Amino acid sequence: MNLITIISKINSILWGPIMLFFLLGTGLLFTLKLRFIQIRKxxxxxRETFGGIFKKIDKADEDGMSSFQALTTAIAAQVGTGNLAGVATAIAAGGPGAIFWMWISGFLGMGTIFAEAVLAQLHTERVDGEITGGPAYYIKKGLGSKFLAGFFAVAIVLALGFMGNMVQSNSISEAVHVAFNIPKVVTGIVVAGLVGLIVIGGISRIASFTEKIVPIMAGLYVLGSLVIVFINYNQILPAFKMIIYGAFNPMAATGGIIGASVKEAFRYGIARGLFSNEAGMGSTPHAHAVAKVKHPAQQGLVAIMGVVIDTGIVCTLTALVILTTGAFSSGLIGAQLTQEGFIRGFGGFGSTFVAICLFFFALSTIIGWYYFGESNIKFLFGKKGIKFYRILVLLFIIMGTAMRVEIVWELADTFNGLMVIPNLIALLGLFSFVVNTTKDYEENFNHNDISEHQHN
Structure with a gap:
């Protein structure tokens, strides 16, 4: 039995029904206990997300970054290859109905991501003068488990800092090679160089980069997708029909083109949705922890907007491009299926458009994931470990372009699974912290809102 088969077997257990049940269950629990905060608020x-967007924002420093910068750093990590390749994989394997279950996982994930951001805000620490936070800190300080905190920190450095960034550089180099015929290793060196220039400037340069690039990058992709969807406007209603019908009766939705069962639609939709918005995975709290806000629940609300943008807008538009252009019946999978949708919409330029978007999506994800890894290097070794970590990340980025993509994805999946477990234990163990903090926000901080809760 070769290495890839062994890792794949581990992943099928790790990412099986039990993990999906716990991730979804945690989201459902917080959604119910916080009385559907994602709708109610x-x-x-x-207002919390976009209210201060045009005010002069202080530069990020050792005391943290602005709430909006924290959100763009989180979105930089969330909006990546999963939005292009992951959505396409879900449709190819589970039929259009998988998108319905992706929406459900996103909706419930909003409850989880709110809880993660609140806990991260409540349990920050100064490491060598710089404010830092994330699951390792709330596991250690809130749950009181040094072992679980250390386990999480090691898993996330391996999952995102190293393996995950290899996946991203692999995707970038592949797309650029197909569109412009540039050798993959050349792209890897260029990406490593760009990343090096950004991360060497520390938190202020990372925040400044994500704050500028993320709105442009997401805006460009949304605009391109909307153009194609409106060109095929007569297919919009049939596409939504396929998604709704396909969630409960996949064969009827596609006329039997994709032989998917309801079980497959559910499994791939949920798994790819959680993978894309990262709710419950313990990655985005690192950015939300260092946001300069007056109350932890404020950043929790901002974190919800990350899932709205990632799953509600970007993933949905990718799905609509694939369905309205008829690309889903092409037999292609992954990023190639998304590329096919854009080629059908834009002609030859479609391939270039996807390559450019993928380049910026994956580059921003590398920056976000680098930062999340760095927070955990600080947790494990203090600031002195950062220089060594930085060099290793850049080497892994270049190596990623030369590796077989299957093994890199499988390894990333394994370590992702390992970091989710301690994070979910902490979320469930610190449940009352989140509920009490939210109650405090609604009763004492959010004055305009008190009247609506008088009757509760």
Whole structure:
């Protein structure tokens, strides 16, 4: 039995029904206990996210970054190859109905990501003068488990800092090679160089980069997708029909083109949705922890907007491009299926458009994931470990372009699974912290909102 088969077997257990049940269950628990905060507080989610966007923002420093910068750093990590390749994989394996279950996982994930951001805000620490936070800190300080905290920190450095960034550089080099015929290793060296220039400037340069690039990058992709969807406007309703019908009766939705069962639609939709928005995985709390806000629940609300943008907008548009252009019946999978949708919409330029978007999506994800890894290097070794970590990340980025993509994905999946477990234990163990903090926000901080809770 070769290495890839062994890792794949481990992953099928690790990412089997039990993990999906716990991830979804945690989201459902917080959604119910916080009384559907993602709907109830949508006005405040919008206000907290975009209210101060045009005000002069202080530069990020050792005391943290602005709430909006924290969100863009989180979105930089969330919006990546999963939004292009992951959505396509879900449709290819589970039929259009998988998108319905992706929405469900996103909706419930909003409860989880709110809880993660609140806990991260409550349990920050100064490491060598710099404010730092994330699951390792709330596991150690809140749960009181040094072992689980250390286990999480090691798993996330391997999952995102090293393996995950190899996946991203592999995707970038592949897309650039197909579109422009540039050798993969050349792309790897260029990406490593760009990443090096950004991360060497520390938190202020990382925050400044994500704050500028993420809105442009997401805006460009959304615009391109909308153009194609509106060109095929007569297919919009049939596409939504396929998604809704396909969630409960896949064969009827596609006329039997994709022989997917309801079970497959559910499994791939949920798994790819959680993979894309990262709710419950313990990655985005590192950015939300260092946001300069007056109350932890404020950043929790901002974190919900990350899932709205990632799953609600970007993933949905990718799905609509694939379905309205008819690309889903092409037999292609992964990023190639998404590329096919854009080629059908934009002609030859479609391939270039996807390559450019993928380049920026994956580059910003590398920056976000680098930062999450760095927070855990600080947890394990203090600031002195950062220089060595930085060099290793850049080497892994170049190596990723030369490796077989299957083994890199499988290893990333394994370590992702390992970091989810301690994070979920902490979320469930510190449940009352989240509920009490939210109650405090609604009763004492959010004055305009008190009247709506008088009757509760």
């Amino acid at each position: 949508f006005k405040y989610i919008w």
